[in-house]
Amino acid sequence: MEEILDLLKQNARLSTQDIAAMTKRTTEEVAAIIAKLEADGVILKYTAIVNPAKEVDVKEKVCAEIQLQVTPEREHGFDALADKIYRFPQVRSLYLMSGGYDLKVMIEGESLQEVALFVSQKLSTLEGVRSTKTNFVLKTYKENDIVYVEDERDNREGVTA
Amino acid sequence: MNTRKDRFSEKMLQTQPSPIRKFFDLCIGHDDIISLGVGEPDFSTPWTIREEAFYHLEKGHTSYTSNWGLLELREEIAKYLTKYNLDYNPTNEILVTVGASEGVDAVLRTILNPGDELIICEPCYVSYQPLTTLCDAKVIHFDTSKTGFYPTAEELEKVITPKTKAIMLCSPSNPTGRMCPADELEKIAELVKKHQIWCISDEIYCELVYDDNEHVSIGSFPGMKDYTIVLNGFSKAFAMTGWRIGFLAAPKELVSELHKLHQYNVICAPIFSQYGAIEGLRNGWAEVEKMRVSYRQRRNLMYKAFNDMGLPVVEPQGAFYMFPDIRSTGLSSDDFATQLIEKYKVAVVPGSAFGEAGEGFIRCCYATDINKIKTAMENIAEFVKSCRK
Numbered sequence: 204m205e206e207i208l209d210l211l212k213q214n215a216r217l218s219t220q221d222i223a224a225m226t227k228r229t230t231e232e233v234a235a236i237i238a239k240l241e242a243d244g245v246i247l248k249y250t251a252i253v254n255p256a257k258e259v260d261v262k263e264k265v266c267a268e269i270q271l272q273v274t275p276e277r278e279h280g281f282d283a284l285a286d287k288i289y290r291f292p293q294v295r296s297l298y299l300m301s302g303g304y305d306l307k308v309m310i311e312g313e314s315l316q317e318v319a320l321f322v323s324q325k326l327s328t329l330e331g332v333r334s335t336k337t338n339f340v341l342k343t344y345k346e347n348d349i350v351y352v353e354d355e356r357d358n359r360e361g362v363t364a
Numbered sequence: 365m366n367t368r369k370d371r372f373s374e375k376m377l378q379t380q381p382s383p384i385r386k387f388f389d390l391c392i393g394h395d396d397i398i399s400l401g402v403g404e405p406d407f408s409t410p411w412t413i414r415e416e417a418f419y420h421l422e423k424g425h426t427s428y429t430s431n432w433g434l435l436e437l438r439e440e441i442a443k444y445l446t447k448y449n450l451d452y453n454p455t456n457e458i459l460v461t462v463g464a465s466e467g468v469d470a471v472l473r474t475i476l477n478p479g480d481e482l483i484i485c486e487p488c489y490v491s492y493q494p495l496t497t498l499c500d501a502k503v504i505h506f507d508t509s510k511t512g513f514y515p516t517a518e519e520l521e522k523v524i525t526p527k528t529k530a531i532m533l534c535s536p537s538n539p540t541g542r543m544c545p546a547d548e549l550e551k552i553a554e555l556v557k558k559h560q561i562w563c564i565s566d567e568i569y570c571e572l573v574y575d576d577n578e579h580v581s582i583g584s585f586p587g588m589k590d591y592t593i594v595l596n597g598f599s600k601a602f603a604m605t606g607w608r609i610g611f612l613a614a615p616k617e618l619v620s621e622l623h624k625l626h627q628y629n630v631i632c633a634p635i636f637s638q639y640g641a642i643e644g645l646r647n648g649w650a651e652v653e654k655m656r657v658s659y660r661q662r663r664n665l666m667y668k669a670f671n672d673m674g675l676p677v678v679e680p681q682g683a684f685y686m687f688p689d690i691r692s693t694g695l696s697s698d699d700f701a702t703q704l705i706e707k708y709k710v711a712v713v714p715g716s717a718f719g720e721a722g723e724g725f726i727r728c729c730y731a732t733d734i735n736k737i738k739t740a741m742e743n744i745a746e747f748v749k750s751c752r753k
Contacts, residue, residue, distance in 0.1 A: 210661065214734075221734070224668040225661035357733070359402050 207236055208245070215249040254351050255343070266295075266311050266340040267318050269326060270304040272333045281305060284331045293321050304336070315339070375498055382490045383717035387701060391711050398740045399711040400728040403538065405603035405684070407658075409640070410651035413602065416643035417636040425635055431627045433460025433611070434638045440645040441611050448570070449584035450594065456616040459623060460633045460641075464568045464597035464610035466626070469495050471593050471612065474622040475562055476501040480529035485515045486719030487687070489538045489566070493719065501529070507721040512678060513542035513687070517551035524555070530562035533582065536569040539718045539727035540687040541663075541680020543573070546580040553585040556592075564593045568610070569683035571601035571652055574660040577681040583613075590615055598637075600683070601652050602644040607637040659684045662730040662737060669741035673748055684731040687715065691724040693751035701726060708743040 206226050210217055217225075223233045240246045255264060271288075275281050281299050288308060289297045296309040308326065312318040319337070327335045343351045384401065391397045408414075432438060438454035445452055452458050461467040468491055476482065478500035484492050485506050496503050504523050508515050514535065531552070535544040544552070556563045563582050570579040583592035597610025610633075614622070644652075663680060670677045670688045677688035690700050697714035705711050715722030730737060 206657075206661075209657075217734075221665060221738070224665045227664050357406060359404060359406065 204236055204240070207233060208240065211237075211246070211249075252347070252349055256351065262313060264311050264313065265315055265318050266309065266343075267322075268338045268340065269308040269310055269322055270336040270338070271306040271308060271326065272335075273305045273331045274333055275305075276331065284329065287329060288326065291321075291325065293318075304334075379494050379498065384490060384713050387705065387711050387713055390702075390705050394709070397705060397709045397711055398732075398736045398743075400730070400732060400737075400740055401711040401713050402729050402731070403685075404605040404731065405600065405655060406731045406733065407603040407655050409602065409604050409607070410644070410648050412647050412651070413604065413640040413643045417640040420636050420639040425639065427635060429460075429632045429635050429638060431623060431632050432458075433633055434635075434642070437638050437642050437645075438611075440642050441613070444645050445594070445613060448567075448579065448581045450581055450613065451589070452613040453616065457619055458611060458613050459619050459626060460638060461597070461610045461612055461626065462630050462633050463599060463608045464566065464595045464612075465491060466630060467595040467597075467610055467612040468492065468564075468566070470622050470625050470629070471564055471595065471614075472496055472499050472501070473625055474618060475530055477529075479527065481525060481527045482529060483520065483523055483531045484719070485531070485533055485537075487513070487537075487539055487715060487722030487725070488532070488534055488718055490717060492532050502527070504528070505719055505721065509721045509725075513537060513540040514544040514548065515552065516548055517555050520552060521555055524559050524561070528559065528561050530564055531556065532564045532566070534566040534568075536573060536579070536680070536682025538569065538683055539685050539713070539715070539722065540678065541569075541683040541685045542678060542687075543577055543579070543681040546578075549580055549582045550585055553582055553588050553591075556582075557587055561591070562593060563588070563591055564595065566595045568595065568597050568600055570596065572656055572659060572684060573682040574656075574663065575681070579682070593618065598641050598644055601655075602641075602648055603655060604637070604640065604644065607634070607640055609633050609637040609641050659731060662732070662734060665734065666728065666730045666737055666741065669738075669745070673741070673745035675744075675748060684729055686728045686730060687722075687725050688728065689725055690748075693748055695751060697723055697726055704744065704747055708747045710740045710743050710747075712744075 207222055210222055210225065219230050219233050223230045273284055276283050285297060285299065285306060288294055293310050293312055294308055295311050298307040299305065300307050310318050310321060312321060322335055322337055326332060345351060387401050391399055435454065437460055438458045441458050442452050442454040472495050476499040480501040481504050482496045482501050483504045483506050485508050493503050506515060506523055511519060533544065565582050567581060573579050581594060583589055583594050593612060593614040595612050598604040666686055667677065667679055675688040675690060677686055680686050690697060693700060697716045701712050701714040713727040715725030715727060
């Protein structure tokens with residue numbers, strides 16, 4: 204099961220037949236395992252990873268990391284506030300952090316203004332938020348194991364080995 | 365130009381270039397050809413190893429090292445070898461070589477006298493035979509194709525003569541990926557001791573072993589250290605082919621002789637490669653495992669494809685090669701490979717490149733992108749179908 208997940212994490216478009224061949228299972232077994240992983244919510248979704256630098260005909264987006272210092276609630280800790288934050292469609296990722304601040308919010312917007320407005324009007328005004336610090340992303344080198352800045356090429360020259 | 369008839373050595377003139385080369389030459393300038401002919405990983409060297417080499421280059425560590433290799437590396441190698449129950453002294457029983465390839469040559473030149481016989485288990489890697497011939501020794505071609513591509517003690521004993529100096533083993537094998545079972549190795553070990561011959565054990569693929577198979581070194585059987593020369597290296601497991609770094613482990617009397625040749629020939633292995641190898645042995649294992657799993661998955665994919673197209677193939681247990689039987693097509697392995705590349709744009713190596721025992725087979729390397737493997741398999745299937753019509 205773990206092997207099938209690993210294969211899908213690397214390439215979600217692998218066919219059930221290929222996964223079956225690669226893991227020495229029958230196609231039916233693999234289909235059943237994947238169906239179960241989906242039903243159990245282990246596999247949440249299949250998506251494409253797009254390199255924004257190479258995306259054509261799309262207006263460039265602005266990405267920022269917002270560091271929030273917050274006051275946890277007595278009964279719910281950080282979860283209640285986090286719940287309010289991640290529901291905004293502008294929020295791409297949200298993490299509870301140790302260290303100098305509490306919540307790390309990754310925001311995507313059309314422009315600097317849009318992100319700045321979102322932070323000042325929506326995030327900083329939430330009850331419990333004590334401070335915000337906005338850092339804009341200038342370039343993505345690597346995200347979730349995927350390198351954005353170089354092409355993988357097979358450079359092997361045939362030799363005698 | 366020097367026109368003297370004898371301007372070249374007779375021996376070198378008679379030496380043939382690697383037969384694998386020919387098929388790569390056919391690929392040159394054809395980007396549409398999918399090559400299953402290469403004999404190396406499709407991964408780059410793990411970053412931690414590359415980064416370690418940069419560090420040492422930056423620090424100006426660019427000198428020769430001890431002829432034996434950095435002691436620090438030999439100590440790591442000694443530690444590593446205990447994994448296979450091999451116990452070697454890093455100060456005088458381990459030598460760092462320029463790839464396992466240099467080791468093959470150095471060992472043969474250290475042990476062979478003119479007229480000596482070397483038993484080579486075929487099909488086998490392309491360098492064994494020419495390097496033996498260059499020593500004026502006689503190659504005894506030992507055919508393993510009828511015993512599952514590994515030697516059996518029973519068959520081996522039949523070809524042992526008083527002139528037999530050594531047996532050359534490679535498990536897991538290039539080009540078949542097959543391994544010699546431990547109980548068979550044990551019997552071969554007895555044979556080696558009984559007849560007082562060397563066993564040269566090429567273990568370069570020992571980290572790339574799949575399923576429940578476990579690598580066993582023939583040197584680990586009782587009393588076998590005195591008769592065994594272990595050849596190994598970093599090229600395959602750590603994807604370090606271009607670094608040219610390997611090692612050998614053998615009794616100190618042998619290494620002390622061999623070391624002279626190594627000294628005059630190469631002085632030492634490149635220093636930054638040695639530092640890279642140290643890093644690999646210390647911190648590279650998680651990456652080795654990732655690569656191993658990926659090779660296994662691709663082996664399974666290719667194995668099923670050959671079964672589906674009806675080409676018999678013994679399942680490889682290690683390395684990254686598959687050796688299907690193409691005799692049902694009625695073509696020689698050379699014709700098969702030539703026509704396949706010309707008509708169907710797939711490069712493989714004809715089995716005959718690995719000795720006569722490989723005739724009727726082709727070597728396909730599965731250290732290649734999954735989609736390329738799939739396309740190549742479709743093309744081979746079509747070609748096979750057209751041959752059988």
